[in-house]
Amino acid sequence: MDAVGPCFRHGRITQEFLDKHTEPWLRSEVSKKAAAARWAKKPRGSDLPLCVLCDSEARVADGGKLVICRQCGQYRLVEGLAAELTKESDWPELQSDLARAVRWRFYQGEPVTLSNVTSARWLVEKLKEFEEDPEERERQAVDALVSTGPVENPWDRPIANLGGALGLPSDESRAFAEKLQAGNIVRIVDCKPSWTALDTQPLSPRLKEWVRGE
Numbered sequence: 001m002d003a004v005g006p007c008f009r010h011g012r013i014t015q016e017f018l019d020k021h022t023e024p025w026l027r028s029e030v031s032k033k034a035a036a037a038r039w040a041k042k043p044r045g046s047d048l049p050l051c052v053l054c055d056s057e058a059r060v061a062d063g064g065k066l067v068i069c070r071q072c073g074q075y076r077l078v079e080g081l082a083a084e085l086t087k088e089s090d091w092p093e094l095q096s097d098l099a100r101a102v103r104w105r106f107y108q109g110e111p112v113t114l115s116n117v118t119s120a121r122w123l124v125e126k127l128k129e130f131e132e133d134p135e136e137r138e139r140q141a142v143d144a145l146v147s148t149g150p151v152e153n154p155w156d157r158p159i160a161n162l163g164g165a166l167g168l169p170s171d172e173s174r175a176f177a178e179k180l181q182a183g184n185i186v187r188i189v190d191c192k193p194s195w196t197a198l199d200t201q202p203l204s205p206r207l208k209e210w211v212r213g214e
């Protein structure tokens, strides 16, 4: 496998590279080695300069138990679990699943505490159930948008509510809403001001709201 050479020389193996150049069986072997190599390079002790789940730079607090990662959001990790997780035979796959699961919960407003391997795997199962049901995800997204009601800016609070429902950061929530809008599953309409609103707040801005498409 000549193709593996350059990447090893640069000391870095990207997922893109693996997808392009290696057979599935080799890919899992190579990524296991890469994960082990990355882990071996990490300084040990109470400080975790890299997020164990996604290898991004992370800040830690609370004696190293709280990890604040740009990619994963925030999560708690009991002492010793990081080392235990990396010893799992399917760690490269588990690692990326866990990173997604932790991020999902963080953006749902429920940051997780990883306390043992079993609960970490349970969390991954929950995420997979969620990911395997796109219709349910869409239903929750539509509900979140529609139930927000009249607002000045339909791309503000309704999008935050969608993000909370689906566990997505704001840019991805917005993209999700745009896709629903493009498919005419939802649309933004001007609210008709009621007489009461006109009487009491003549200068209030025209409100908009998300409604289901026709």
Ligand SMILES: [Zn+2]
Pocket (backbone or CB within 6 Å): 051, 052, 053, 054, 055, 056, 058, 069, 070, 071, 072, 073, 099
């Ligand atoms: Zn991370």
